[in-house]
Amino acid sequence: MRITIIGGSQGTGAQLASLAQAAGHEVTVLSRSGTAPEGVRNVTGNATDPDAAARAVAGADAVVVTVGGAKGVHHQRDAVTRTVIGAMRAEGVRRLVVQSSLGAGDSASQLPGPLGLITRIVLAKALADHDAQEFAVSSSGLDWTILRPTGLTGKEPSGTWQILETTDNGKLKGSIPRADLAACMxxxxxxxxxxxxxxxxxx
Incomplete structure (x- = not known):
């Protein structure tokens, strides 16, 4: 599979790039820093630039968006995601997986105890960005999946994780190692x- 990762120079995106490359997939990373794991095709550019996004997604079978916020930039995740969606439509690429955050939409109810309320208060600005991002994804007409992780850690991966929809019974735990999130993606x-x-x- 040819996989393009938007924001794959560090964090979860970089771990996903390494995992995918080791599994035999052809991986492209688009990042502003111009860095990528060894063996991965690197496209340097701002993912809000339609030309850079088009270069990165051209020929892909699937695209994963793992970008974070940017200091001083309003709704960076939403802006990047909308640009990438436009590039995917133009290039005829349909499969899209987007990393959002637990607490976005109606998902705060999946957190245990008071964590749902605390998350909505402490991460209000980031979650507003994710809400806008998720709306862009769900209305894109693409074959999309939104993944909402709990708090990300650098702990050793366990190789297991729990996935819930908001209509499922049960609660999620408060964290997940980035390596497990990458494997899940x-x-x-x-x-x-x-x-x-x-x-x-x-x-």
Missing amino acids: LGLLTDDSTVGKALGVSS
Whole structure:
């Protein structure tokens, strides 16, 4: 599979790029820094630039968006995602997986105890960006999946995780290692049962 990762120079995106490349996939990373894991095709550019986004997604079978916010930039995640969606439509690429955050939309109810309320208060600006991002994704007409992780850690991966929709019973835990999130994302790319769904994920 040819996979393009938007924001794959560090964090979860970089771990996903390494995992996908090791699994035999052809991986392209678009980042402002111009850095990418060894063996991965690198496209340097701002993902809000339509030309850079088009270069990155051209020829891809699937696209993953893992970008964070940018200091001083309003709704960076939303802006990047909308640009990438436009590039995907133009290039005829349909499969899209987007990293959002638990707390976006109606997903705060999946967090245990008072964490849902605390998350909505402490991360209000970031979650507003994710809400706008998720709306762009869900109205894109693409084959999309939104993944909402709990707090990300640098702990060693366990190789297991829990996935819930907001209509499922149960609560998610408060964190997940980035390496487990990356492995979860890689699996979702070929799981057609998750198309059109927003999924919470934790350890």
